[in-house]
Amino acid sequence: MITDSKRIIVALDYPTVEQALFMADQLDPARCRLKVGKELFTRGGPAIVEALQNKGFEIFLDLKFHDIPNTTAKAVRAAGELGVWMVNVHASGGRRMMEAAREELAQVANNTTQLIAVTVLTSMEQSDLKEVGLDIEPLTHVKRLAALTESCGLDGVVCSAQEVEPLRSIISDNFSLVTPGIRPAFAAAGDQRRIMTPADALKSGSTYLVIGRPITQHEHPITALQLIEDEIADLV
Numbered sequence: 001m002i003t004d005s006k007r008i009i010v011a012l013d014y015p016t017v018e019q020a021l022f023m024a025d026q027l028d029p030a031r032c033r034l035k036v037g038k039e040l041f042t043r044g045g046p047a048i049v050e051a052l053q054n055k056g057f058e059i060f061l062d063l064k065f066h067d068i069p070n071t072t073a074k075a076v077r078a079a080g081e082l083g084v085w086m087v088n089v090h091a092s093g094g095r096r097m098m099e100a101a102r103e104e105l106a107q108v109a110n111n112t113t114q115l116i117a118v119t120v121l122t123s124m125e126q127s128d129l130k131e132v133g134l135d136i137e138p139l140t141h142v143k144r145l146a147a148l149t150e151s152c153g154l155d156g157v158v159c160s161a162q163e164v165e166p167l168r169s170i171i172s173d174n175f176s177l178v179t180p181g182i183r184p185a186f187a188a189a190g191d192q193r194r195i196m197t198p199a200d201a202l203k204s205g206s207t208y209l210v211i212g213r214p215i216t217q218h219e220h221p222i223t224a225l226q227l228i229e230d231e232i233a234d235l236v
């Protein structure tokens with residue numbers, strides 16, 4: 001079982017580097033990690049990752065690579081060389097892609113970067129899957145992709161907190177279950193579909209909670225973070 005007191009990963013989904021750095025300056029690297037995703041990385045590139053690392057933060061580089069094995073593996077290696085704490089690919093890229101990524105990351109000297117795979121995006125529900133040709137419940141597909149990811153030797157998956165309990169029975173205790181789609185009672189669901197509150201997610205066994213807009217779009221982001229920390233205080 002992974003025991004880590006820093007369970008919150010704040011998604012710094014901002015349109016400018018300045019806004020992201022302003023938010024980071026209000027946060028404490030001892031209390032949370034930061035996620036740099038497609039929007040911020042496309043604006044700020046590796047420099048924004050390094051700037052946040054220089055402030056003491058561990059970074060989850062969420063670029064959800066999904067490409068042919070060689071391209072994905074080389075991109076994952078670049079993330080490893082940036083020294084990020086975690087990087088992700090899409091599990092639907094398949095076994096050869098995930099194994100190539102894991103093997104390439106292992107070539108990075110003194111690598112500590114964790115490699116995880118996205119199962120089914122938390123914004124998707126059964127009707128969305130049906131439209132893309134998967135006439136099954138999200139949970140069925142999440143289970144299949146999580147088992148595949150573990151058998152490829154990766155460190156964990158991204159899934160909804162709703163799937164954590166059923167997943168734990170088929171994957172090992174030290175496999176990380178990273179859960180976005182976290183919505184405290186005070187926050188709107190927005191485009192997320194498979195959601196859960198912070199406390200329920202941790203009670204279910206989520207390893208890490210990825211939380212963006214409930215904090216970053218709140219009128220008082222630090223108050224929102226504090227409310228979430230209070231909600232999960234007895235659970236970490």
Ligand SMILES: O=C(O)c1cc(=O)[nH]c(=O)n1[C@@H]1O[C@H](COP(=O)(O)O)[C@@H](O)[C@H]1O
Nearest residue numbers: 011037062120121122158180210211212213
């Ligand atoms: O890989 C991710 O981080 C991710 C996977 C997923 O299935 N769902 C999901 O929401 N995310 C990311 O998690 C963050 C959630 O943000 P909020 O919905 O604002 O809390 C966003 O940055 C998403 O890109």
